[in-house]
Amino acid sequence: MTYSLMxxxxxxxxxxxxxxLYSSYGPQHWWPANSRFEIMLGAILTQNTAWTxxxxxxxxxxxxxxLTAVTIDKLSEGELASLIRPSGYFNIKAKRxxxxxxxxxxxxxxxxxxxxxxxxxxxxxxxxxxxxxxxxDDILLYAFERPVFVIDAYTRRLLVEIxxxxxxxxxxxxxSGFEMHLDSDVPLYNEFHALIVRHAKEKCSETGGCxxxxxxxx
DNA sequence: ACCCAGGGTCATA
DNA sequence: TATGACCATGGG
Numbered sequence: 001m002t003y004s005l006m007x008x009x010x011x012x013x014x015x016x017x018x019x020x021l022y023s024s025y026g027p028q029h030w031w032p033a034n035s036r037f038e039i040m041l042g043a044i045l046t047q048n049t050a051w052t053x054x055x056x057x058x059x060x061x062x063x064x065x066x067l068t069a070v071t072i073d074k075l076s077e078g079e080l081a082s083l084i085r086p087s088g089y090f091n092i093k094a095k096r097x098x099x100x101x102x103x104x105x106x107x108x109x110x111x112x113x114x115x116x117x118x119x120x121x122x123x124x125x126x127x128x129x130x131x132x133x134x135x136x137d138d139i140l141l142y143a144f145e146r147p148v149f150v151i152d153a154y155t156r157r158l159l160v161e162i163x164x165x166x167x168x169x170x171x172x173x174x175x176s177g178f179e180m181h182l183d184s185d186v187p188l189y190n191e192f193h194a195l196i197v198r199h200a201k202e203k204c205s206e207t208g209g210c211x212x213x214x215x216x217x218x
Numbered sequence: 219a220c221c222c223a224g225g226g227t228c229a230t231a
Numbered sequence: 232t233a234t235g236a237c238c239a240t241g242g243g
Contacts, residue, residue: 030224043224050223053241088223088240096226132226152224197224221243230235 005173006166011181013164017214018188021195024212025202028194031142033058036110038067043138044096044130045087056086069109072101096130103128110143118146133171141193147184150193151175154200162214 033039038058045054058067060083066072072080081094103124107113113121118140125136133151140146151174160167165174182188199212209215 046223047225048223048238049225050241053223056241086240089225089238090240092226092238130226134225138224150224154224193224200224223240223242225238227237228235229237231233 005169006164007169007173007177008164009159009177009181014178014181017162018192018195020214021199021212022191025195025198027191028198030190030194031138035067036143037069037104039143040100040104040139041067041072041097043135043142044093044100045084046138047089047093047135049088053087057084060084060086069101069105072097073105092130096128099129100131114144118144118148121146122148133175137175141186141189145186147179147186147189149175149178149182149189151178152193152197155193155196158196158200158213158215 031039031042033042041061042054042058045057061067061072064083066075066080066083075083077094077098080097081090084090084093084097087093104113107124116124121144122136122140125131125139126133131139137148137150140148141150151171156165156167156169156174159165159174165177169177178189178192202212
């Protein structure tokens with residue numbers, strides 16, 4: 001039994017939400033990292049994991065001087081898993097990082113990949129085992145600075161709470177929903193997604209509506 | 219002790 | 232197409 005999808009996204013709605021979040025929290029300065037490759041690793045490491053745990057894993061990699069594709073590639077799977085242990089799922093993530101790093105080196109790293117069309121680059125990222133839509137879009141937006149809107153569980157949850165979607169829409173439906181109504185604006189997409197994550201951590205009050213977003217009754 | 223966190227893959231029906 | 236199992240640490 002399927003019921004009709006409810007997507008009530010409009011330019012005005014989305015801009016209102018963005019400005020309301022921005023005026024509450026200000027700029028979030030995403031993605032926190034010292035290099036593009038570190039952003040890419042972080043996108044994999046943060047899969048279903050608290051960011052504080054990812055920071056520990058990245059600190060280990062940094063101390064081992066393994067924050068470049070070349071140095072990562074020299075590690076064995078076991079060594080890599082050991083370094084990223086605090087991020088959880090360390091065995092599967094070690095494989096995913098190796099899959100990604102090998103593809104990345106083979107593709108000529110950032111210098112060569114930056115010339116690719118966004119849709120082509122996205123397809124290539126999705127072809128790497130361990131990189132799904134959200135991870136691919138994190139990498140596209142924050143490392144490659146492409147106008148791709150990242151949809152995560154927080155985004156879906158917030159839009160359901162506000163009442164703009166029913167919640168069972170596909171990832172692609174929601175992504176195109178944002179990208180259709182907003183200009184292809186990398187800084188906007190960057191800040192918007194970061195603000196949604198920030199807002200999720202704040203916990204909007206259930207009673208009387210939230211003053212940071214448009215949740216009415218909770 | 220329980221729940222969740224800046225997800226994705228694979229098997230199954 | 233759509234569930235469910237699985238992966239695993241650390242903070243609340």
